[in-house]
Amino acid sequence: MKIHCTALLMVVIAGIAFRITVSEWCICIVLCALVMSLELVNTAVEAVVDLVTEEKKPLAKTAKDTAAGAVLIAAIASVIIGLLIFVPHIAGWFIQS
Numbered sequence: 728m729k730i731h732c733t734a735l736l737m738v739v740i741a742g743i744a745f746r747i748t749v750s751e752w753c754i755c756i757v758l759c760a761l762v763m764s765l766e767l768v769n770t771a772v773e774a775v776v777d778l779v780t781e782e783k784k785p786l787a788k789t790a791k792d793t794a795a796g797a798v799l800i801a802a803i804a805s806v807i808i809g810l811l812i813f814v815p816h817i818a819g820w821f822i823q824s
């Protein structure tokens with residue numbers, strides 16, 4: 728969650744610096760909310776699994792790994808979309824200066 732909050736702060740700073748459009752802000756906000764929400768669900772799944780059993784069980788592993796996988800997929804997609812949004816702004820900034 729600390730990593731996600733740091734990424735969120737960087738997105739906000741970059742969004743202000745590069746003056747991204749309202750549509751781009753909306754996409755960034757939705758993606759940040761998606762990743763952070765899935766991280767909270769992942770934490771909840773981990774807590775429930777640990778509450779149910781502290782023994783090593785295949786179903787516990789499946790529950791934890793699939794929840795973590797959901798966060799990873801959303802995070803990877805967010806990074807790709809973030810690059811698609813910010814790279815043209817960064818390139819434009821370099822061309823102007």
Ligand SMILES: Nc1ncnc2c1ncn2[C@@H]1O[C@H](COP(=O)(O)OP(=O)(O)OP(=O)(O)O)[C@@H](O)[C@H]1O
Nearest residue numbers: 773776780781782783784785787788789791792795
């Ligand atoms: N009860 C269990 N039975 C089987 N495998 C487990 C069990 N608990 C954890 N694991 C395995 O160990 C890995 C690490 O589990 P852990 O509970 O430390 O979560 P984590 O993925 O490190 O998340 P976090 O760092 O947020 O606590 C899991 O991804 C899972 O593959």
